[in-house]
Amino acid sequence: MHNKTTREQIVSVADELFYRQGFEHTSFADIAEAVQISRGNFYYHFKTKDDILDAVINQRLTNTQNMLDQWEMNGETAADRIRRFINILITNRRKIKAHGCPVGTLTSELAKLSHAAKGEANKLFSLFRTWLRHQFTELGCKKDADDLALHVLTFSQGVATLANAFHDEKFMRREVKQMEDWLDSVIANKYKGR
Amino acid sequence: MHNKTTREQIVSVADELFYRQGFEHTSFADIAEAVQISRGNFYYHFKTKDDILDAVINQRLTNTQNMLDQWEMNGETAADRIRRFINILITNRRKIKAHGCPVGTLTSELAKLSHAAKGEANKLFSLFRTWLRHQFTELGCKKDADDLALHVLTFSQGVATLANAFHDEKFMRREVKQMEDWLDSVIANKYKGR
DNA sequence: GTCTATACCTGGATAGAC
DNA sequence: GTCTATCCAGGTATAGAC
Numbered sequence: 067m068h069n070k071t072t073r074e075q076i077v078s079v080a081d082e083l084f085y086r087q088g089f090e091h092t093s094f095a096d097i098a099e100a101v102q103i104s105r106g107n108f109y110y111h112f113k114t115k116d117d118i119l120d121a122v123i124n125q126r127l128t129n130t131q132n133m134l135d136q137w138e139m140n141g142e143t144a145a146d147r148i149r150r151f152i153n154i155l156i157t158n159r160r161k162i163k164a165h166g167c168p169v170g171t172l173t174s175e176l177a178k179l180s181h182a183a184k185g186e187a188n189k190l191f192s193l194f195r196t197w198l199r200h201q202f203t204e205l206g207c208k209k210d211a212d213d214l215a216l217h218v219l220t221f222s223q224g225v226a227t228l229a230n231a232f233h234d235e236k237f238m239r240r241e242v243k244q245m246e247d248w249l250d251s252v253i254a255n256k257y258k259g260r
Numbered sequence: 261m262h263n264k265t266t267r268e269q270i271v272s273v274a275d276e277l278f279y280r281q282g283f284e285h286t287s288f289a290d291i292a293e294a295v296q297i298s299r300g301n302f303y304y305h306f307k308t309k310d311d312i313l314d315a316v317i318n319q320r321l322t323n324t325q326n327m328l329d330q331w332e333m334n335g336e337t338a339a340d341r342i343r344r345f346i347n348i349l350i351t352n353r354r355k356i357k358a359h360g361c362p363v364g365t366l367t368s369e370l371a372k373l374s375h376a377a378k379g380e381a382n383k384l385f386s387l388f389r390t391w392l393r394h395q396f397t398e399l400g401c402k403k404d405a406d407d408l409a410l411h412v413l414t415f416s417q418g419v420a421t422l423a424n425a426f427h428d429e430k431f432m433r434r435e436v437k438q439m440e441d442w443l444d445s446v447i448a449n450k451y452k453g454r
Numbered sequence: 455g456t457c458t459a460t461a462c463c464t465g466g467a468t469a470g471a472c
Numbered sequence: 473g474t475c476t477a478t479c480c481a482g483g484t485a486t487a488g489a490c
Contacts, residue, residue, distance in 0.1 A: 072455075088372035090284055093483060107456050109485065166368055173425045174365050175372075178282035191425050216422060216431055217438070224418030228410060231367045231385050237410055244411070266473075287465055300468085301474050309466065 073111045075101045081122045085161075085168045088175055089119060116183065123186045126168070130190060134197045144204040145253055151198065152218065152245050155225055155238055163233050167226035169194075194219060206256045214252065221245050267305045269295050275316045279355075279362045282369055283313060310377065317380045320362070324384060328391045338398040339447055345392065346412065346439050349419055349432055357427050361420035363388075388413060400450045408446065415439050 070078065079100045083092045094115070098105045112118045137147050155162060165171065169190045176184040198215035207214055225241045228234075264272065273294045277286040288309070292299045306312045331341050349356060359365065363384045370378040392409035401408055419435045422428075 086372070087374075088284075088369065090282075091373055094485090095483075103455095104457055105484090106458070106486085110455060113485090115484070166371065170421050170425075171368050171372065174360055174368060174421065175282065177360065177424055178280070178365065178369075179285055180281075188425055191422070213431075213434060216426075216428075217435070220418035220422050220435060221414070222418070223421040224414035224416070227364050227368065227417040227421065228385070228414050230371055231364075231382055232410075234410075237407075240407060241411070241414060288467090289465075297473095298475055299466090300476070303467070304473060307467090 072101070072103065072107075076103075076108070076111055076118065077121045077125050080118050081125060084119070084122055084172065086165050089172070089181075090175070090179060116181075119181075119183050120186065123172075123183060123190070126190055127186075127193065130193050134193065144201040145249065148198065148201050148205075148218065148249060149246060151194070152222070152242055152249070155222060155229075155242055159229070159235055159238055162226050162238075163229050163235065166230040167223060170223045170226055191219065205253060207252065218245070266295070266297065266301075270297075270302070270305055270312065271315045271319055274312050275319060278313070278316055278366065280359050283366070283375075284369070284373060310375075313375075313377050314380065317366075317377060317384070320384055321387065324387050328387065338395040339443065342392065342395050342399075342412065342443060343440060345388070346416065346436055346443070349416060349423075349436055353423070353429055353432055356420050356432075357423050357429065360424040361417060364417045364420055385413065399447060401446065412439070 076097060080092070080097050083096055083100065087096070094105050094108055097118075098108065108118075112121070137150055140147075142150070169187070173184065173187045173191065175181075176187050195212070195215050198218050199211045202211035202214045221241070225238055229238050270291060274286070274291050277290055277294065281290070288299050288302055291312075292302065302312075306315070331344060334341075336344070363381070367378065367381045367385065369375075370381050389406070389409050392412050393405045396405035396408045399405075415435070419432055423432050
């Protein structure tokens with residue numbers, strides 16, 4: 067059961083390396099070494115490097131959707147689920163300090179490369195945006211649910227970028243705490259006709 | 261007076277291209293074409309590509325410092341100066357939508373490349389951080405001036421990243437407005453023993 | 455499906471003429 | 473200070489044997 071196909075291994079390793087080193091900076095040689103296959107063998111599984119990128123993005127989309135679906139079924143309140151999202155920053159703090167946010171850094175890089183797959187990568191953002199909007203709607207913030215969703219994403223992107231620059235865990239915890247307080251105030255205010 | 265030396269032209273063009281295309285993705289050929297010189301001519305002015313990067317970062321450090329010094333002398337209040345910083349997002353909205361924040365995207369890229377110049381690029385962040393801390397101290401928020409400075413940077417990085425992903429100007433204006441309101445509340449609260 | 459060998463190109467860097 | 477010519481490493485991609 068734990069035996070992945072070669073193709074799956076390539077995608078999984080490429081996913082990790084693209085995150086840690088960036089897409090352009092990761093060569094076939096890097097991936098081949100990590101998967102322990104020869105360079106030539108790639109082209110049986112993928113025609114081009116861009117095809118690998120597409121596969122990586124699709125895998126991330128699937129995994130993210132699954133995670134969000136999972137959270138949806140956990141019997142928590144919408145507020146708890148949003149808190150859970152905010153706390154990804156704490157859960158993944160080591161990776162984020164080392165490599166930033168996987169979504170934000172990928173879309174930024176693809177934007178600079180004017181890469182065709184930028185739109186696909188953006189769907190990762192949209193996935194979170196839609197899910198968060200849904201949570202805020204459920205919370206009763208119907209009218210500006212999308213604005214609030216974007217606000218949460220803004221916050222998490224900002225924290226990830228600065229955490230990566232300064233490697234400061236205290237900063238991360240402080241900001242997350244503030245964001246939780248903000249969320250509480252949003253919930254409190256909705257009863258006063260937000 | 262408007263005649264720049266070749267070296268200055270190289271740095272200035274490289275600065276722009278590194279911002280728009282990323283450091284790694286920008287080749288000597290790109291710069292040479294823009295400056296209208298031959299590739300070989302580079303090496304009279306710079307020994308390596310990394311040397312160009314250093315020069316670009318130093319130029320940005322100088323320009324940024326000059327800008328902040330300028331703001332400092334304009335006879336405004338500290339609150340006005342912080343507002344001015346926040347509003348860079350509006351002033352530079354077109355570039356930010358197209359290419360993100362020049363500081364954030366450069367440090368992210370250099371982090372992924374494990375590039376030696378990452379520390380230098382981080383100084384750009386530190387410049388803003390120190391300056392903002394100074395403004396908040398002047399405002400009377402002595403104790404947590406640095407936290408507040410980082411909070412403002414976090415906000416601006418988050419907005420820049422999402423603006424680049426979604427190309428949404430309304431979103432930018434909304435977030436900037438919120439940040440200004442937040443700043444007002446910080447100023448109001450400091451009298452109640454912050 | 456996986457390998458080796460290799461073609462081809464781009465990009466950074468050097469040498470030397472002018 | 474600027475040019476042309478050239479070298480070399482590394483990266484993507486292909487061909488074809490096993």
